[in-house]
Amino acid sequence: MKFSTQCVHAGQSPDPETGAIMTPIYMSSTYVQESPGVHKGYEYSRTHNPTRTALQNNLAALEGGEFAFAFASGCAATASLFICLSTGDHIVAMDDLYGGTRRLITQVFGRWGITCDFVDLSDSKNLAPALKPNTKLIWIETPSNPMLKLVDISVISKIAHSKNIPVAVDNTFATPCLQQPLKLGADLVVHSTTKYLGGHSDLVGGAIMTHSPEWAERIKFVSNSVGAIPSPMDCFLLLRATKTLAARMKAHCENALQIAQFLEKHPQVERVIYPGLESHPQHPLCKKQMLAAGGMISFVIQGGLGAAKHFTQSTRLFSCAESLGGVESLIELPAIMTHASVPLEARKNLGIVDGLIRLSVGIEDPIDLLTDLDNSFP
Numbered sequence: 001m002k003f004s005t006q007c008v009h010a011g012q013s014p015d016p017e018t019g020a021i022m023t024p025i026y027m028s029s030t031y032v033q034e035s036p037g038v039h040k041g042y043e044y045s046r047t048h049n050p051t052r053t054a055l056q057n058n059l060a061a062l063e064g065g066e067f068a069f070a071f072a073s074g075c076a077a078t079a080s081l082f083i084c085l086s087t088g089d090h091i092v093a094m095d096d097l098y099g100g101t102r103r104l105i106t107q108v109f110g111r112w113g114i115t116c117d118f119v120d121l122s123d124s125k126n127l128a129p130a131l132k133p134n135t136k137l138i139w140i141e142t143p144s145n146p147m148l149k150l151v152d153i154s155v156i157s158k159i160a161h162s163k164n165i166p167v168a169v170d171n172t173f174a175t176p177c178l179q180q181p182l183k184l185g186a187d188l189v190v191h192s193t194t195k196y197l198g199g200h201s202d203l204v205g206g207a208i209m210t211h212s213p214e215w216a217e218r219i220k221f222v223s224n225s226v227g228a229i230p231s232p233m234d235c236f237l238l239l240r241a242t243k244t245l246a247a248r249m250k251a252h253c254e255n256a257l258q259i260a261q262f263l264e265k266h267p268q269v270e271r272v273i274y275p276g277l278e279s280h281p282q283h284p285l286c287k288k289q290m291l292a293a294g295g296m297i298s299f300v301i302q303g304g305l306g307a308a309k310h311f312t313q314s315t316r317l318f319s320c321a322e323s324l325g326g327v328e329s330l331i332e333l334p335a336i337m338t339h340a341s342v343p344l345e346a347r348k349n350l351g352i353v354d355g356l357i358r359l360s361v362g363i364e365d366p367i368d369l370l371t372d373l374d375n376s377f378p
């Protein structure tokens, strides 16, 4: 089955009782057993729920993995993976990454004696010198947030595997529609399904996918032990949303490319960061690794914070809000919104300047979006 067909059908079959074409929302915490210990595969909903099972089968198929586990949020998924590590273990993580992931690593798992080095893995040569005898996980985000740096997943995976270190990729920005890390050699894929997979800004969720039976056992154990699971209602919403993932991503990517090209020509824009532009330092890797460059654009406006704030408050279709990946366009200032918690020094090193604006380009008509941006320059 091709990707867009999997989006619509994988993991789902009509309800055998009624023929209902949509997977029912099984709002049930427990399941009646025929006799003690004899049941239909469902005992208690922290462990299993039929709506969640259908969702997990769908998500596994989309990432080309054997196994998928759904979580209550992207952070819950990330934490449930880090819980598989032990005191004394070391992580090498991408330097430019989701602020909440950095917070989990340093402020939660740091207290448990897990250490981490944040390394610019957009240059694969930086990986080997960062590895330690106790390095137990490589954590990649590509494209990264908000600088949209790319990491060569297959090169990093080869280096890591030569030392028996597993590689996890946060694939939230690309989605399996544009990039499938498991096929490129990664061991684990993590998602904030709140973003493109959910796609409609109406749910918070997360997922982990893998093709490794050993990792699947570990994650299943943690998921059941910790219980950071999504509700059946959220599973249903996400299952409905992934049906249109391929169609939505096509529109996001087409719109974003047009907008990036427009911004690049604008005299009041200092710099546009979009992997689909030839000016992006890793444009060749984008063409090799991704089907298209995605819906996220970062750009630096002339005039610093004042101009950036003015611009952000002037757009009408682009709403000023955190988060991303919904059908509606969003605009935000990383330095004072999503990445305000990143220490100033780290922000400076990464290039998160005050005039940096991040766009999550929606699926509206591109002419309307271009007009909105054009009208918002001072």
Ligand SMILES: *Cc1c(COP(=O)(O)O)cnc(C)c1O
Residues within 6 Å of the ligand: 073, 074, 075, 076, 098, 100, 101, 141, 145, 170, 172, 173, 191, 192, 193, 194, 195, 204, 205, 206
């Ligand atoms: C939003 C996000 C997360 C965290 O997900 P939540 O669903 O908000 O917990 C993790 N990684 C990336 C890249 C994100 O954008």
